[in-house]
Amino acid sequence: MKLQCDVEVINRMLPTFGMKNKGKSSRAVLSIGKHVDSLCLLICTSKDRSGSKYKLKENIEKFFTWFVEEGKATVRLKEPAVDICLSKADINGLKNFLSAARLAHRGSNTDTLALSTLAPARARDVEKPKKKLTILSKKDYPLTSNFPYSLEQLQVSYCKLSRVDMRMLSLKALRRLDLSNNHIKTLPSTIGDLTFLTELILHNNHLESLSHALCDSTLQASLQHLDLSQNQLKVLPTRFCQLRELVNLKLDDNKLVQLPFHIGRLTKMRYLSAAHNQLTVLPGDFRKLSLENVDLFGNPFTRANALEHTIHLTFPLTLQELTLRAVVDRRIPYGPHIIPFHLCGELEFWKACDCGRACVSSYIQTAVSMNLHLVSHTVVLVDNMGGTEAPVQRHFCSLVCYCEFMDSCVQRGLR
Numbered sequence: 001m002k003l004q005c006d007v008e009v010i011n012r013m014l015p016t017f018g019m020k021n022k023g024k025s026s027r028a029v030l031s032i033g034k035h036v037d038s039l040c041l042l043i044c045t046s047k048d049r050s051g052s053k054y055k056l057k058e059n060i061e062k063f064f065t066w067f068v069e070e071g072k073a074t075v076r077l078k079e080p081a082v083d084i085c086l087s088k089a090d091i092n093g094l095k096n097f098l099s100a101a102r103l104a105h106r107g108s109n110t111d112t113l114a115l116s117t118l119a120p121a122r123a124r125d126v127e128k129p130k131k132k133l134t135i136l137s138k139k140d141y142p143l144t145s146n147f148p149y150s151l152e153q154l155q156v157s158y159c160k161l162s163r164v165d166m167r168m169l170s171l172k173a174l175r176r177l178d179l180s181n182n183h184i185k186t187l188p189s190t191i192g193d194l195t196f197l198t199e200l201i202l203h204n205n206h207l208e209s210l211s212h213a214l215c216d217s218t219l220q221a222s223l224q225h226l227d228l229s230q231n232q233l234k235v236l237p238t239r240f241c242q243l244r245e246l247v248n249l250k251l252d253d254n255k256l257v258q259l260p261f262h263i264g265r266l267t268k269m270r271y272l273s274a275a276h277n278q279l280t281v282l283p284g285d286f287r288k289l290s291l292e293n294v295d296l297f298g299n300p301f302t303r304a305n306a307l308e309h310t311i312h313l314t315f316p317l318t319l320q321e322l323t324l325r326a327v328v329d330r331r332i333p334y335g336p337h338i339i340p341f342h343l344c345g346e347l348e349f350w351k352a353c354d355c356g357r358a359c360v361s362s363y364i365q366t367a368v369s370m371n372l373h374l375v376s377h378t379v380v381l382v383d384n385m386g387g388t389e390a391p392v393q394r395h396f397c398s399l400v401c402y403c404e405f406m407d408s409c410v411q412r413g414l415r
Contacts, residue, residue, distance in 0.1 A: 005089030044121035192217020264288030304391035351395035
């Protein structure tokens with residue numbers, strides 16, 4: 001029986017001599033095994049790889065297990081008078097270890113215990129958990145060994161990876177994953193299993209699309225920085241804006257023909273760069289953003305003209321259109337278990353009219369020039385002419401709303 005965790009051995013007698021414990025824990029390997037016909041506990045650390053032995057049979061005064069679910073516990077020995085404080089342990093491994101220690105203390109049913117050889121620990125077993133690892137060449141990439149389970153930051157660049165190594169997705173403590181400068185074409189849907197991931201860098205790969213599964217995963221609650229620059233992306237998933245914790249989004253040097261329709265839902269986003277794409281117009285939701293910096297340089301934006309419009313209105317409005325508008329306006333819950341799946345898809349793309357009401361499939365669409373300073377403190381010039389304006393879509397639920405908008409444009413001298 002072995003357990004790897006942090007250990008601090010506290011001598012309860014030191015205060016009587018006016019001395020204090022150091023109060024520092026060390027990475028250690030704990031083993032329960034036989035020594036001279038008695039069950040003992042061996043604690044090996046990096047400073048003492050041979051380890052210190054403690055008798056267990058009838059020698060445990062008390063177990064403190066209030067915080068086992070956090071990977072913590074304390075074993076109080078009678079002789080010597082020490083408290084063995086365990087932390088940062090695997091929860092299931094800790095529970096099994098404590099059960100084995102109880103059996104060893106009682107001296108009963110010891111035949112069922114998986115005893116270990118009380119031998120010095122290997123250096124790698126008692127090293128402090130590695131939290132950061134950087135691999136910048138293919139020759140350094142681990143093929144026969146696993147990544148350290150304790151990693152919080154992992155960078156694997158210039159290794160010509162064509163896919164994400166599934167071993168990376170078992171690193172549950174990972175907060176930053178940098179896979180830039182590889183040949184990755186697709187992301188596995190299980191990348192969302194990295195529940196603590198706040199930063200994902202995929203700069204300069206061969207990505208052609210992102211899956212809906214990524215947007216529906218636990219990354220919704222954790223991902224803050226996403227770098228998808230220098231890939232082959234043409235569109236982003238319709239549910240992309242469910243990643244509502246995003247603060248920094250980089251989309252430069254792709255083939256994007258449009259930004260996410262509901263980009264205004266990314267209320268925490270402060271930095272957006274989508275330079276050198278194929279954007280001709282920005283979605284209407286773009287007006288809801290509140291950014292610190294925006295960079296849209298090098299896109300073939302069309303010249304906005306409110307008189308140029310596309311009419312998708314039907315007269316009279318269909319019963320389906322009226323119903324879908326009511327669902328949005330009244331915030332009625334819906335889903336594929338309530339209404340047909342294809343209608344759920346249409347509701348994903350409802351548009352907001354200037355009057356405040358919704359329109360779904362029946363609307364008038366135009367584009368109006370907007371100064372990007374209205375949504376961002378700092379604006380990188382849109383073109384070489386020093387412009388900071390870009391066309392933004394506008395939608396109208398009826399001819400009345402469109403005519404009122406055009407009247408206001410005439411009054412303000414806008415085109």
